Amino acid sequence: VRRLGSLLVSPKLALVVLVTVLICAVVGVTVVRGARAGELIFGTLWFNALLVLLAISSGAAFFSRIWRRKLTLVSAGMILFHLSFAAMLGGIVYNQLFFFRGVLRLTEGETLPNRDPASYDYVERGRLFDFERLKGTTTLVAMHANYKVGASNKRAAYELEVGEGASPVRKVIYVTEYLDFDGVRFFCLKEGYSVLLVLSEKDGREVFGAHVPLQSYRQEGGAFRYASGTASEEVAFAFPPPPNEPRADVHLAFRPSTVKEREGEVSLRLSLPGPHGGPPVERNGQVVVGAPFDAGDFALTPREIRYWVGIDVKYDPGLNIVLASLCFGLSGMVLTFAGRIRQGTARKRRPEESRPAASRAPGIERESA
Amino acid sequence: MRAEQVMFWAAVVFYGVSTAAYIFGVMSRSEKLVGVGLVTAIIGFVPHVASIGFRWVWQGVNPFITIAESLTLGVGVSVLLFLLVQLATEKVRLLGTLVLPVSFVLLGWAGTLRTAAASAELVPALQSGWLWVHIVGASIGFSAVFIAAGLGLLFLLKERKEGGVYERLPDPKTLDELSYRFVVGGFTLYGIMIVSGAFWADQVKGTFWNWDPVEVWSLVSWLTYGIYLHLRVTMGWRGQRLAVYSLVALVAMIVSYWGIPFSVETFHSGFRIEH
Numbered sequence: 159v160r161r162l163g164s165l166l167v168s169p170k171l172a173l174v175v176l177v178t179v180l181i182c183a184v185v186g187v188t189v190v191r192g193a194r195a196g197e198l199i200f201g202t203l204w205f206n207a208l209l210v211l212l213a214i215s216s217g218a219a220f221f222s223r224i225w226r227r228k229l230t231l232v233s234a235g236m237i238l239f240h241l242s243f244a245a246m247l248g249g250i251v252y253n254q255l256f257f258f259r260g261v262l263r264l265t266e267g268e269t270l271p272n273r274d275p276a277s278y279d280y281v282e283r284g285r286l287f288d289f290e291r292l293k294g295t296t297t298l299v300a301m302h303a304n305y306k307v308g309a310s311n312k313r314a315a316y317e318l319e320v321g322e323g324a325s326p327v328r329k330v331i332y333v334t335e336y337l338d339f340d341g342v343r344f345f346c347l348k349e350g351y352s353v354l355l356v357l358s359e360k361d362g363r364e365v366f367g368a369h370v371p372l373q374s375y376r377q378e379g380g381a382f383r384y385a386s387g388t389a390s391e392e393v394a395f396a397f398p399p400p401p402n403e404p405r406a407d408v409h410l411a412f413r414p415s416t417v418k419e420r421e422g423e424v425s426l427r428l429s430l431p432g433p434h435g436g437p438p439v440e441r442n443g444q445v446v447v448g449a450p451f452d453a454g455d456f457a458l459t460p461r462e463i464r465y466w467v468g469i470d471v472k473y474d475p476g477l478n479i480v481l482a483s484l485c486f487g488l489s490g491m492v493l494t495f496a497g498r499i500r501q502g503t504a505r506k507r508r509p510e511e512s513r514p515a516a517s518r519a520p521g522i523e524r525e526s527a
Numbered sequence: 528m529r530a531e532q533v534m535f536w537a538a539v540v541f542y543g544v545s546t547a548a549y550i551f552g553v554m555s556r557s558e559k560l561v562g563v564g565l566v567t568a569i570i571g572f573v574p575h576v577a578s579i580g581f582r583w584v585w586q587g588v589n590p591f592i593t594i595a596e597s598l599t600l601g602v603g604v605s606v607l608l609f610l611l612v613q614l615a616t617e618k619v620r621l622l623g624t625l626v627l628p629v630s631f632v633l634l635g636w637a638g639t640l641r642t643a644a645a646s647a648e649l650v651p652a653l654q655s656g657w658l659w660v661h662i663v664g665a666s667i668g669f670s671a672v673f674i675a676a677g678l679g680l681l682f683l684l685k686e687r688k689e690g691g692v693y694e695r696l697p698d699p700k701t702l703d704e705l706s707y708r709f710v711v712g713g714f715t716l717y718g719i720m721i722v723s724g725a726f727w728a729d730q731v732k733g734t735f736w737n738w739d740p741v742e743v744w745s746l747v748s749w750l751t752y753g754i755y756l757h758l759r760v761t762m763g764w765r766g767q768r769l770a771v772y773s774l775v776a777l778v779a780m781i782v783s784y785w786g787i788p789f790s791v792e793t794f795h796s797g798f799r800i801e802h
Contacts, residue, residue, distance in 0.1 A: 169761045173754065180747050187740040187787075200738045223761070312651045333651040334730055345733045472733040480735060484722045491715040498711050502704070 167222040172215040179208055213247040216240065231500060235493030242487035246480050253476025255284045258291070258342075260471045264298035265352045265369045266464040271295050272320075272342070272471070279468070291473060293340055294322030301349055301465035303419060305332055314349050316467050345470040350374055351384050351412050352466040353424060356459045357398060357405065358450065365456075366398040371466040372412055385411040394429065397458075405456060406430045407438075412463065424460040426451050531581040532641075534574035535599070539638055541571025542606075542631040549623045553684070556691025564623050565613060572606050575634070579603055589649060591662050594789050598637035600662075601784065602630045605670040612674060618697045619705075621684065625677040625774075633781070640789075657727035664720030669784055671713030672752060676777035678706035679770035686767065703766055706773060707759060714752045721745055744783030751776045 165171055182205060186195040199205050220240045227233055260278035262270060270277040272292040297319040305315030312332035319328045320339040329337045337344040356367040372384040375392065386409055387393040396404035407429040415421040428441040430453065443451050450457040545567040552560030579599060583590045590596045609626045612619060649658075682702040685693060696702070724742070725735040736742065755772055758764040764772075 169757065173757065176750060176754065180750055183743045183747055186738065187743045191740070196738065219761075310649075310651070310654050312654070334655050336730075336733065343733055345731075470733055474733070477729070477735070481726065481729065484725055484735075488715075488718055488722050491718050495711050495715045498708060502708065 166215060167218045168215075169219040169223075172212065172219045175208065175212045175215055179205075179212055182208070210247065210251075213243055217244050231497030232494050233497075235490045235495075235497055237490070238493060239487050239490030242483040242490060245486070246483035249476040249479030249483060251476070252479065253284070253474050255286045256473075256475045257282075257284045258287050258471070258473040259283070261347060262296055262469040262471055263371070263466060264296065264469065265371065265466045266298050266300055269295050269297040278471070287473070292342060292471075294320060294326065296320045296344070296469070296471075297326075298467055298469075299328070301467055302330065303465075305330065307332070314346060314467075316346055316349070316469065318344060318469070320344060341475070342471060342473045345472065347468040347470040349465055349467040351414070352464045353410060353412060353447075354461040354464065355397065355408070355410070356461045358457045358459065360455065360457075366402060367461070368398070369464065369466070370395070370410060372410070383411065384414070385409070394427070406453060408458070410460075412460075414463075420463040421447055422463065423447075424451075426458060426460075428453055428458075430454065531578050531586075534578040534581065535634075535638065535641070538571045538573075538575035538578060539631065539634050541567050541574070542627055542634060545571060545623065546628045546631045549621075549627050552692065553621065553624050556688075556693065558620075558692050558695075561620050561623070561692055564627060565620065568606065568623055568627055569610065572603075572610060575599075575603050575606065591666075592649075592653075593640070593642065594785055595637040595640035595642070597788075598633050598640070598785055601666050601669050602634050602637070604666040605673045606630055608667070608670040608674055609677070618695060619678065619681060619702075621681055621692055621696060622674070622677045624684070625680045626673065629673070629777075629781075633785075636785075652731050655727055655730060657723045657730065660723035661720055661727060664716045664718075664723060665784070668713045668716030668718075668720055669780060671709045671716060672773070672777060672780055675706045675709035675713060676773045678702050678709065679773035682706065682770040683767065699766060703769065706770065710752055710755055710773065714749070714756060717745075717749050717752065721749060740787050741783070744787045748776070748780045748783040751779050 182199055186199040190198050217240060220236070224233055224237060259280075259282045261280040262272075262277060263279050264270060272294055273289045275281060275289060277296075299317040299319055302315040302317065303313070305312045312334075315330050315332040317328070317330045318337055319326045320337060321327050327337060327339050329335075331337050331344060331346055333346055336346075350372055352369045352371045354367060355370050356364055358364050370386055373387050373389060373392075374382045374384055375387075377383055385392045386395055392409065392411075394407040394409040397406055397408045398404060409427040411425040413423045413425070415423075423444055423446055425444045426442065430439045430441060432438050439454075441453055445451045445460065447460050447463055450459040545564045548560050548564035548567060551557070552564055579590050582588050582596070591600050605626065609622060612622060679702075681696055682699055685696045685699050685702060697705075724745075728737060729735045755769065755776060758772070759769060
């Protein structure tokens with residue numbers, strides 16, 4: 159136990175662990191990158207254990223040396239700095255246990271319950287997180303393109319209503335502004351067009367309608383194409399979707415008007431079942447928003463264009479501890495810096511009081527910690 | 528654009544002349560040549576500042592968005608700090624032996640990456656007060672450790688050479704102490720840069736750390752100086768070893784500051800933020 163204790167307080171161990179962490183970090187952004195680096199290094203138990211060991215080892219090494227030393231501006235700054243490291247680690251660990259991150263996808267006018275896991279496209283959470291922590295519902299009131307705050311163009315802003323009961327919180331959020339409801343924060347993530355596609359029979363009777371969210375595909379030259387599909391490729395979808403009986407496979411693309419917001423042309427490519435079980439029949443065409451597209455037995459009308467948005471929902475109970483620790487750590491650094499300057503000035507004034515030499519290099523004195 | 532280009536390249540030329548004067552001055556131990564190095568550095572600094580000011584004031588563009596702008600600003604602040612140190616004491620005249628050659632190379636590199644000024648308005652994600660704290664911390668922090676490395680080089684020169692320009696240099700202990708103080712200042716300012724970046728990321732993305740390549744490299748270079756401080760304070764390192772360390776650490780700093788955004792796709796590469 160004694161040997162383990164002396165190993166733990168050894169600054170050499172802290173330095174070795176620190177260098178190991180640095181090497182791992184460099185490998186994580188050079189040899190392997192992105193999500194793979196998260197899987198192999200940054201998100202692994204061993205790497206996080208290494209971080210914990212670093213905090214414990216550096217804390218033990220520091221406090222075993224500073225203990226019983228005279229409290230000066232420099233030592234106070236160092237204590238603050240090293241304590242903030244320990245507090246930051248505590249905040250990170252606490253957050254890892256209770257955090258929540260989910261992506262809500264909402265079309266304008268749509269409301270989803272926050273505590274229902276099915277509301278989210280993507281969910282990541284700590285082991286001890288409880289969905290009951292997410293209260294109320296979220297409604298996307300509107301998506302404002304080219305939203306201006308003063309003279310600054312914030313480009314995309316989401317008008318949200320979050321809450322429960324009679325007094326929900328309503329706020330316009332944009333990239334540097336989020337909404338906070340009961341400790342849960344809502345951030346802008348991504349947005350796109352959504353086409354309200356309505357199916358009508360030959361006699362004009364509307365039998366089905368649904369919003370079709372479109373993906374943005376970057377083209378050569380930087381322009382975007384908006385079409386139905388997955389994040390990686392354009393694909394057709396069954397319409398009406400199951401459990402209804404599909405009448406066609408529909409591929410849809412939208413070209414927004416450069417003159418008027420939410421107007422433009424919609425290209426449709428339909429694959430209809432062949433007569434008497436024969437091969438499918440293709441039917442292609444282009445209509446403006448609001449006009450019907452004749453599909454033979456029925457018509458499809460892109461009735462209106464709305465926006466859909468992806469909202470990053472985050473609950474990080476340890477975040478304030480981490481951010482406060484960063485501030486304390488910084489204050490510690492500033493105090494140490496100020497203390498060193500003061501020491502230097504005092505030494506200049508009283509050169510006869512300078513400490514005895516125990517140099518390791520010619521002409522250099524050794525300074526105590 | 529033309530006037531800005533002329534001013535920029537004039538600065539590069541003067542820094543080039545200054546570099547040559549410092550190198551030959553050190554080799555021939557000539558105080559006159561070192562003096563020429565300092566004068567041409569001052570002359571070069573004027574169009575350098577003017578080229579930054581032209582883009583910032585007249586064109587209304589924040590001069591730190593692209594890598595070329597960031598290099599130009601970082602080198603500008605470094606040369607400013609170098610000149611302030613020269614103003615404070617004549618004893619470290621030779622400091623330009625490291626500062627000017629590195630500034631010349633970095634500014635020349637910036638010249639090959641320069642493009643016309645982008646839109647005057649910052650992208651929405653950068654419309655935050657944290658950005659200014661971040662940029663100030665990064666620029667002055669880099670300059671401070673740059674000067675520290677320059678003092679480290681002077682320490683090594685003082686130990687090995689005698690006579691001529693080397694006689695005027697302070698004793699090794701003073702150089703070592705001065706270099707250490709610049710490292711402490713640079714470490715603190717770089718800390719301010721990292722902390723303000725964390726606050727900005729929290730404001731925009733809701734997370735203070737993303738393991739982005741530039742974030743990681745910044746942490747690596749910051750901790751490299753953290754190790755420097757611990758080697759000195761805890762392990763008692765002094766003099767030659769730390770002087771060499773400060774020179775190596777400067778390379779890590781340059782790589783993390785500009786090399787990584789240049790070579791790896793990251794949200795710091797000209798601040799291409801998807802929003």
